[in-house]
Amino acid sequence: MLAVKVPKREAEKIRRRLIELGVLARGYVPKREGEFVLFPVTEPVEGFELVETDFERLERRPHSYREVVEVPDEVRPLLPSSFDIIGDIAIIELPEELMPYGEAIGGAILRVHRHIKAVFAKGSKVSGEYRVRELIHLAGESRTETIHRENGIRLKLDVAKVYFSPRLATERMRVFKKTQPGEVVFDMFAGVGPYAVLLAKKAKLVFACDINPWAIRYLEENIGLNKVNNVVPILGDVRKVAGKLEADRVIMNLPKFADRFLKEAMLSVRDGGVVHYYGFGPEENLFSEHEAKIKAVSKELGFKVEFLEERKVRPYAPRQFNIAIDFRVLK
Numbered sequence: 001m002l003a004v005k006v007p008k009r010e011a012e013k014i015r016r017r018l019i020e021l022g023v024l025a026r027g028y029v030p031k032r033e034g035e036f037v038l039f040p041v042t043e044p045v046e047g048f049e050l051v052e053t054d055f056e057r058l059e060r061r062p063h064s065y066r067e068v069v070e071v072p073d074e075v076r077p078l079l080p081s082s083f084d085i086i087g088d089i090a091i092i093e094l095p096e097e098l099m100p101y102g103e104a105i106g107g108a109i110l111r112v113h114r115h116i117k118a119v120f121a122k123g124s125k126v127s128g129e130y131r132v133r134e135l136i137h138l139a140g141e142s143r144t145e146t147i148h149r150e151n152g153i154r155l156k157l158d159v160a161k162v163y164f165s166p167r168l169a170t171e172r173m174r175v176f177k178k179t180q181p182g183e184v185v186f187d188m189f190a191g192v193g194p195y196a197v198l199l200a201k202k203a204k205l206v207f208a209c210d211i212n213p214w215a216i217r218y219l220e221e222n223i224g225l226n227k228v229n230n231v232v233p234i235l236g237d238v239r240k241v242a243g244k245l246e247a248d249r250v251i252m253n254l255p256k257f258a259d260r261f262l263k264e265a266m267l268s269v270r271d272g273g274v275v276h277y278y279g280f281g282p283e284e285n286l287f288s289e290h291e292a293k294i295k296a297v298s299k300e301l302g303f304k305v306e307f308l309e310e311r312k313v314r315p316y317a318p319r320q321f322n323i324a325i326d327f328r329v330l331k
């Protein structure tokens with residue numbers, strides 16, 4: 001193959017020049033020969049010493065498990081293009097037809113993504129009071145505890161025992177940016193603390209409640225892991241706590257049932273304080289039903305609400321979205 005032979009000390013500059021000229025042959029490893037480097041070229045280049053030689057092919061690492069997994073052709077189009085990564089654990093949603101190939105799919109994920117040590121398939125929808133799902137082990141270690149990094153904090157958690165979604169990282173950062181130094185925050189459904197621990201970096205005090213004992217156990221560990229000393233973990237039903245404290249900012253991250261806890265949220269926020277409400281809504285009518293419920297509860301309590309911001313957080317199901325509504329309560 002045709003190549004240009006250049007002095008080693010000028011190799012990088014000349015490589016860039018060959019790219020600019022559009023003559024560098026792609027997919028080969030440049031060759032070293034003593035004080036010289038040889039670059040493969042697609043045509044003769046004026047002003048350079050030209051030689052004829054062989055080059056090794058560049059081995060491209062696959063980007064996706066789909067490039068290496070062995071499954072029958074008829075089910076290949078069903079392979080999901082993405083999956084969740086929590087710490088060093090991958091969780092993938094497989095259609096029924098792909099479940100017989102779960103081990104092969106898990107193995108392919110481990111081969112392509114070296115930092116992943118265990119792969120599970122979703123075995124059910126998120127359900128129950130604790131909002132957890134069943135998991136089916138596909139490949140790698142059969143371990144469900146991990147440490148996840150997001151927004152500059154570390155969160156230890158067990159994916160089988162507590163709720164956690166890495167897809168909410170951007171939303172949590174949005175709420176962090178709204179939080180003002182000196183605020184008191186009430187995280188009504190705190191889980192292992194992705195909001196509570198993050199907001200504790202800015203707020204004066206964070207009350208963090210959850211009914212799942214495992215979530216509170218990990219929250220306590222995460223408080224230590226991130227060296228924050230202003231989070232108060234509360235194990236129990238938030239209904240027993242609400243109204244007994246007064247916060248500048250209340251977080252209601254229980255989208256499936258948040259509407260049932262609006263009274264508790266409004267009784268726990270100070271006059272002029274802000275509530276971050278989450279819900280699910282169909283594409284054609286994302287916010288209005290939730291707004292109506294918020295208005296009805298505030299009326300019942302003799303308060304007023306001012307809607308500040310409404311946004312889609314992430315897709316949830318076909319044509320369904322996880323939505324966020326920020327509103328101020330005036331008492």
Ligand SMILES: C[S@@+](CC[C@H](N)C(=O)[O-])C[C@H]1O[C@@H](n2cnc3c(N)ncnc32)[C@H](O)[C@@H]1O
Nearest residue numbers: 129130163164189190191210211212237238253
């Ligand atoms: C959707 S998860 C959110 C967890 C966390 N905020 C996060 O972003 O990962 C909702 C959490 O609310 C908790 N929960 C459900 N009902 C509750 C209640 N009545 N009182 C307190 N916590 C509750 C569940 O155990 C679960 O951890």
